[in-house]
Amino acid sequence: MRPRSGPTVEHRVLAARLRILRERAGVTLQAAAVALGAHPATVRRIERAETGLDAHQVRVLLERYGVPAAEAEPIMAGLAAANLPGWWHRWRDTMEPWQMEVIGIESSARLVRTWHPALVPELLRTPAYEAALCHTLYPDEPPARRERRVELLMERQRRLRESGAVLWALCPAAALHTRVGGPAVMSGQRVLLEEAAQRRHLTVQVVPLDFPPHPMSGVPALHLLRVAAPEIGDRAVLEIPGSRVDIIDEPGVVMDYRIRLDRACAGAPHPGTPLPAGDASAGNL
Missing domain, CATH: 3.30.870 (Endonuclease; Chain A)
Incomplete structure (x- = not known):
């Protein structure tokens, strides 16, 4: 679920990057959902910053999109800050x-x-x-x-x-x-x-x-x-x-x-x- 205090800009930025990476890789919502073992709506909510960014899910998606380690690691490193509640x-x-x-x-x-x-x-x-x-x-x-x-x-x-x-x-x-x-x-x-x-x-x-x-x-x-x-x-x-x-x-x-x-x-x-x-x-x- 979306945090009760609403997503921060850092959260929105990482969520948008996941969508951009998926589209760049030519992966459909359905294919991304299969990789997660979830419904396509789950991927859509992740990309819209409507739910917390789970480290395991994000790692799976990055691997499915073929994102190289040099690009994936900064995203993973930013998850903790992105999930913090806003002021x-x-x-x-x-x-x-x-x-x-x-x-x-x-x-x-x-x-x-x-x-x-x-x-x-x-x-x-x-x-x-x-x-x-x-x-x-x-x-x-x-x-x-x-x-x-x-x-x-x-x-x-x-x-x-x-x-x-x-x-x-x-x-x-x-x-x-x-x-x-x-x-x-x-x-x-x-x-x-x-x-x-x-x-x-x-x-x-x-x-x-x-x-x-x-x-x-x-x-x-x-x-x-x-x-x-x-x-x-x-x-x-x-x-x-x-x-x-x-x-x-x-x-x-x-x-x-x-x-x-x-x-x-x-x-x-x-x-x-x-x-x-x-x-x-x-x-x-």
Whole structure:
């Protein structure tokens, strides 16, 4: 079974290499399964990083694919690290399965682009903003569980900063008019966004209320993730209203969303432009 905390990028890379090696050798899923004495679905799950990488199974597959020792040994040596749980494992009790999938990729991302149609993008939220939002979205949850949600988001932000990943965020000025928490919360959130413009590796663009529709108008919250491993393609994460999340790895579809976001960013005020003024309901932003 897939580890409860979701596969790490290291796990995904080794799984993808096994698929590439099988295809390079011209071995079918059925033939690989025969070598393992298993069902073809087992091989498919291994290649999709949906199950742990068993050393015996991997060795058998490498031998079946005719992989020379010089190429096989680094793969075998990397199994232990690939099977380790990700840093987010300690928060797994507060996470949805899709979050494990996304954070597993985000944790090794070199570029994260994000758009939210109504709120401040999560990777730019203050603890107070996120806590107030969690109180609204999860009113029946125990306070301790909501606190852990905030802790997880803050840890994601910290790790992205320390990794040097590039974060490029786009949101409408409506996010500054939507009162989350109280005036103090919104004021603190505005300060963070203003300071963000001075940070290295961080770009923030806010579309004014009086701007015309743009290519991202009407699009749900979107995240584009890119890691430095060529075995792992870009991902688009689309948060559909109603608690449904689509994680898209089809290159053509991901490219379409990237082009949409590119065009919206090109038409938005240049990064570093002063934030639009808010209203009294948002705490005189």
